Amino acid sequence: EDQVTQSPEALRLQEGESSSLNCSYTVSGLRGLFWYRQDPGKGPEFLFTLYSAGEEKEKERLKATLTKKESFLHITAPKPEDSATYLCAVWTGTASKLTFGTGTRLQVTL
Amino acid sequence: DAGVIQSPRHEVTEMGQEVTLRCKPISGHDYLFWYRQTMMRGLELLIYFNNNVPIDDSGMPEDRFSAKMPNASFSTLKIQPSEPRDSAVYFCASSFGGALSEAFFGQGTRLTVV
Numbered sequence: 001e002d003q004v005t006q007s008p009e010a011l012r013l014q015e016g017e018s019s020s021l022n023c024s025y026t027v028s029g030l031r032g033l034f035w036y037r038q039d040p041g042k043g044p045e046f047l048f049t050l051y052s053a054g055e056e057k058e059k060e061r062l063k064a065t066l067t068k069k070e071s072f073l074h075i076t077a078p079k080p081e082d083s084a085t086y087l088c089a090v091w092t093g094t095a096s097k098l099t100f101g102t103g104t105r106l107q108v109t110l
Numbered sequence: 111d112a113g114v115i116q117s118p119r120h121e122v123t124e125m126g127q128e129v130t131l132r133c134k135p136i137s138g139h140d141y142l143f144w145y146r147q148t149m150m151r152g153l154e155l156l157i158y159f160n161n162n163v164p165i166d167d168s169g170m171p172e173d174r175f176s177a178k179m180p181n182a183s184f185s186t187l188k189i190q191p192s193e194p195r196d197s198a199v200y201f202c203a204s205s206f207g208g209a210l211s212e213a214f215f216g217q218g219t220r221l222t223v224v
Contacts (some may be wrong), residue, residue, distance in 0.1 A: 024126070041217075044153070098209075101152070
C-alpha cells in the first residue's frame with residue numbers, strides 16, 4: 001500500500017530561521033511528487049511538481065528536492081506570511097493514484 | 111479568469127437528503143478533479159476527468175457518490191443519500207495538460223450532514 005509520511009506535524013520558527021520539512025514515501029511507480037501550501041479556509045495552492053530523484057525546484061524562499069525515498073521542502077529565511085500547512089502528495093502511475101500526506105503546520109513568528 | 115468556482119460554499123443538510131456540489135473549472139483546462147478533506151483522513155482524491163470523461167473514480171467511497179461533467183465548464187458531485195460521515199470539505203480543482211500539471215483549487219464546499 002502506498003504511504004506518504006510528513007514530518008514534523010507542526011513547526012514553529014522565528015522570522016529568518018531557516019528549516020526543512022520532510023516528506024517520505026513508500027510507493028510503487030512514482031510518477032510525480034507534489035508540494036502544496038494550504039491556508040486556513042482555502043483550497044491548496046500548488047507549489048512544485050518533482051518527477052525524478054535528484055531534481056530540485058525553487059520559488060522565492062522555498063526549495064524542493066527529491067530522492068528515491070523522500071522529498072524536502074527547504075524554507076530559507078521564512079517570513080510570517082509563509083505560515084501555512086504544507087502538503088506533500090505522490091502520484092503513482094500504476095493505478096493513477098494520488099496519495100496525500102497529512103501535512104506540516106508551519107508557524108513563523110516575528 | 112476568476113479561478114475555479116465552487117458552489118455552494120457551505121451546505122447543511124439532513125441525513126438521507128440528496129446533496130449536489132457544483133464546480134466551474136478554469137476556462138481552457140482539460141482536467142478536473144474532485145477531492146474531499148477531513149481531519150481524520152486528510153485530503154483524498156475522489157475522481158478526475160479528462161476532456162469531460164471520467165478517468166479514475168477509484169477514490170469514490172461508495173455508490174452513494176456520483177460525479178458528472180456534462181461539458182467543459184461544469185461538473186457536479188452528488189451524494190444520495192447523504193450520511194453524517196460525509197461531512198467534510200469538498201474541493202474541486204482543474205489543470206491543463208495533465209494530471210501532473212499545476213492544479214488550481216476552488217475555495218471548497220463545507221458540507222455538514224446532521
